[in-house]
Amino acid sequence: MNKKNIRFLIVEDDEMIRLIHKDFLKDLYPGSEIIEAENGAQGICHYFENHPNIILLDMMMPIMGGEAFLDILEEGHQCNILKDKPKIIVVTAIKEVKELMNIGKRFAVEAVISKPLVQNQLKSLLKDWIS
Amino acid sequence: MINLTLPKNDDFMAAPVFEIEKALNRIHNKKELLERVVDIFVKSLHERKDILENELNNENWETLGTIAHSIKGSSWTIGAQKLGNIAYEMEKAADLKELTRFRRLFQIFQTAAQEFIEFDKKF
Amino acid sequence: MNNILIIEDESVTRMMYRNYIRKIVPHYSIYEASNVLKGICLYFDKHPQLILLDMIMPGYNGKLLIDILEEGIKKKILSFKPKIIVISAIETVEELTELTRLLTVSTVMPKPLPFETLAEILKIHLTIDNINEE
Numbered sequence: 447m448n449k450k451n452i453r454f455l456i457v458e459d460d461e462m463i464r465l466i467h468k469d470f471l472k473d474l475y476p477g478s479e480i481i482e483a484e485n486g487a488q489g490i491c492h493y494f495e496n497h498p499n500i501i502l503l504d505m506m507m508p509i510m511g512g513e514a515f516l517d518i519l520e521e522g523h524q525c526n527i528l529k530d531k532p533k534i535i536v537v538t539a540i541k542e543v544k545e546l547m548n549i550g551k552r553f554a555v556e557a558v559i560s561k562p563l564v565q566n567q568l569k570s571l572l573k574d575w576i577s
Numbered sequence: 578m579i580n581l582t583l584p585k586n587d588d589f590m591a592a593p594v595f596e597i598e599k600a601l602n603r604i605h606n607k608k609e610l611l612e613r614v615v616d617i618f619v620k621s622l623h624e625r626k627d628i629l630e631n632e633l634n635n636e637n638w639e640t641l642g643t644i645a646h647s648i649k650g651s652s653w654t655i656g657a658q659k660l661g662n663i664a665y666e667m668e669k670a671a672d673l674k675e676l677t678r679f680r681r682l683f684q685i686f687q688t689a690a691q692e693f694i695e696f697d698k699k700f
Numbered sequence: 701m702n703n704i705l706i707i708e709d710e711s712v713t714r715m716m717y718r719n720y721i722r723k724i725v726p727h728y729s730i731y732e733a734s735n736v737l738k739g740i741c742l743y744f745d746k747h748p749q750l751i752l753l754d755m756i757m758p759g760y761n762g763k764l765l766i767d768i769l770e771e772g773i774k775k776k777i778l779s780f781k782p783k784i785i786v787i788s789a790i791e792t793v794e795e796l797t798e799l800t801r802l803l804t805v806s807t808v809m810p811k812p813l814p815f816e817t818l819a820e821i822l823k824i825h826l827t828i829d830n831i832n833e834e
Contacts, residue, residue, distance in 0.1 A: 491772035494744035522741035539650035
């Protein structure tokens with residue numbers, strides 16, 4: 447992945463957290479495009495319409511959450527309809543270890559980070575992927 | 578598991594109200610951004626408080642749990658540790674549909690929310 | 701690009717829809733999904749002009765697709781808007797009103813589907829001049 451044509455998708459219902467993520471990503475990758483979604487439903491639309499490379503995904507959201515988002519992508523992948531495989535970083539306030547582990551095993555999920563987000567974790571992950 | 582003792586304000590005394598330093602660290606010491614972020618947070622506290630009141634009257638446990646979870650996440654993100662801890666307890670109470678416990682926690686939450694707002698005003 | 705999407709979990713029912721639609725509009729490509737998750741992926745991949753959507757299915761139900769499209773239209777994210785025919789065993793007036801209030805739903809049909817009406821509906825929504833009504 448080249449830092450010149452990176453497209454991020456932030457799927458997060460909390461406006462404040464979206465703002466913090468966006469600000470952080472803009473600082474790290476000023477040339478990148480950053481798309482925002484307030485819930486999983488908007489997230490799915492943006493995913494299929496705009497093909498982001500990297501997705502920051504919250505789990506609990508109104509209307510549609512991260513679980514359904516991941517289920518849709520997984521089904522698409524299994525049926526060979528999905529054209530690409532994004533890198534998903536789940537950022538969640540879920541605390542139950544078992545749940546977190548299960549999320550980590552999901553299709554396209556590269557990492558599960560607990561809220562509050564420690565930005566250095568995110569920074570080193572992204573550095574590994576983006577040249 | 579039923580909690581026989583109702584929570585009190587004191588249970589959450591140890592947690593800091595607003596760890597500004599931590600919050601600033603998280604956003605690379607951008608004071609202006611912090612102000613914007615706190616504004617949005619306070620606005621969302623008011624909104625969510627109203628929604629919680631409504632949903633509590635209708636005992637919509639799923640919604641109550643989701644909102645408590647949201648408050649937990651954003652409170653911890655902004656360094657409002659105490660509020661986040663209370664919201665966490667609210668989330669757990671909503672999962673177990675414990676009305677009395679949730680009501681009490683909601684009262685504590687409202688007090689703590691006010692405390693945060695005052696704290697923020699001072700700094 | 702002439703595509704129709706059928707989202708229905710019961711394979712026999714699905715086959716009946718498929719065969720019937722194929723006779724009416726043989727020049728359309730028909731895509732099928734036995735669950736709404738696959739249906740969502742097919743919608744974005746094939747951009748069908750028309751979707752026959754069963755509301756009650758095991759696992760996720762038809763509402764998931766509707767929620768996604770409603771949000772997509774609300775936020776102007778969608779490049780393509782299909783017409784959705786919802787097939788549902790509606791029990792109450794409230795259910796019916798709720799469904800028809802939605803932006804994405806064109807028609808609500810009862811289950812079991814009266815096939816005679818389906819021909820008329822296809823004609824209207826696909827704006828075809830002459831169709832094979834045998």
